[in-house]
Amino acid sequence: MRNGSIVAVGLMLFFLGIALLFSFMYLPDHPVLFFRVSGVLGLFLIAAGLAITYIGIYRYVNPALPEWREGTDREIPKWVEVTENKESKPLRRRGIEPFVYQGYTLYKRMVKLLSGKWQVIYFFSKRLPKSGEPTSLPPGYKVGVNKRSGMPFLMKVR
Incomplete structure (x- = not known):
């Protein structure tokens, strides 16, 4: 009213x-x-x-009090079920084909060193990490596998 x-x-x-x-x-x-x-x-x-x-x-x-008006009710968003598929690859971003090796995706992240400089690090992950973006295999590197854990890692090509 x-x-x-x-x-x-x-x-x-x-x-x-x-x-x-x-x-x-x-x-x-x-x-x-x-x-x-x-x-x-x-x-x-x-x-x-x-x-x-x-x-x-x-x-x-006191116009600061809310006034009810007909037709201005906000719609409550419907619940959406999200199912996690462990075999799915992360989405492509900016046209870069992410490098995948035995189910592990290669990601890169910028980290700040103690000296204050920024450095790019590369890492493999099966799940989507909190920070980092999928990337392709950098030039001059090849993939090695840790014998104990079976995790892939990057090695420089000699």
């Missing part, structure tokens, strides 16, 4: 309560039970009317 509508409803309830209070005062020939019901109902309507009018005026004075 708009603030003006809230104030209008509050004032209508207020004046209806006043009318009920005056009705039992000016109609003495009705039974006492009607006086009690109309008096209590009149007081209740006066209190409700004042409260609703106060809310409408307060919302008009």
Whole structure:
């Protein structure tokens, strides 16, 4: 509801309560039970009317409060199930074909050395790492395999 509508409803309830209070005062020939019901109902309507009018005026004075409007409800995004395929290769980025060896993908990352210089490091991973991007085999290197762990590594070509 708009603030003006809230104030209008509050004032209508207020004046209806006043009318009920005056009705039992000016109609003495009705039974006492009607006086009690109309008096209590009149007081209740006066209190409700004042409260609703106060809310409408307060919302008009303080526009920082959110106002509900029809048709502006945001849609809640639907849940999307993500299944992890362990045999899938990472997506290609910038047209570079990533180098894959026995299920391990070659990644590169820039690291800052203690001296303050930046250096590119290359590493193999089966999973997508937190940082690093897939890359092709750098020139002048070949792939070797660690005999104990079976992990690939890069060796310089002699």
